[in-house]
Amino acid sequence: MLSKKQLFIKGMIDISPHMLSVIPFGIICGAIGVELGFNPYLVYAMSFIIFGGASQIVFLQLLSGGASSLVAVTSVGIINSRHLLYGAVLSEYLEKLSFIKKLLISYFVVDQGFAESNKFFKKNKNEQNLHYHLIGTGCTMWVFWQISTLSGIILGSFVPEELGLKFAIPLTFIAIVVQDLKKMDHVIIMITCGLSSLLFFDAPFKSYIIISPVIALFVASLILRLKK
């Protein structure tokens, strides 16, 4: 049985390799916001209020490109709607928490944190206080996201653009799903999602980011039916 502190630290350790991509991406996000001509306080406030990587850039790019606030807000909502799926998965492990704790912990649900904590939860279903792992991954992401976007805002894009560090983002997610390539059903679902995202890339409000998972999960339900 691991203590709360041990679970929290395990969460921090499990997410830390992803900082390799989160830090440069945060710096880029902060720098882009200022380059687009937005008030630095406003750019930073997004990291605190929205706390959602790519959606923050999209929001500012849309506004600076002349889109209405309604379009920008809708896009953020749609891009971040994938959290509904993470929440549905995580709810299995957070069921017993009080309502207030559920409300607080929700703020820290992010892509990489969900991915790493979910992996840990599946292997350690019998542990008590599993949510401390999720707090560990979430808080680590939060701290590094605040620091890196803030440095981008203050120092500008001191990471040379030629390095193409945005490429670290798909790599971080490859690292998350790569072990599931061992299973044929997962391979089919990943390819379905990936191809759908390319096919629907031009759909309005960046909705490819939720359309393709829905298609992929539909295929998953068909696969489950065939398996029986």
Added chain:
Amino acid sequence: MTWLSIIVAGILTYFTRMTMIALIDREMLGDKIKSVLEYVPSAVFPAIIFPAIFINDYGSFVEINDPKIFGAIVAVFVGYFSKNIIATILSGLISYWFLIFVITN
């Protein structure tokens, strides 16, 4: 106005995180849905991976010999066998840099 939109976008984002955890009772989801949810990581993350590799900053498809495709293939192989996140990211980045800085220059 921009401040207000950020706050609304923030509330909206928070609701996407909180709804399924705090508002929806798990019993409301059927067994079928619960078993499909097992596939969520595999069904969501490729939608982040594929466009970031195959579509450029201007929204069009990259060439088949794009360094990002090569970097991603290397990362998949290294990640599969090493089971190491840092090795996966670095191998992808280094092979990508090797192509853009050493080969094409």
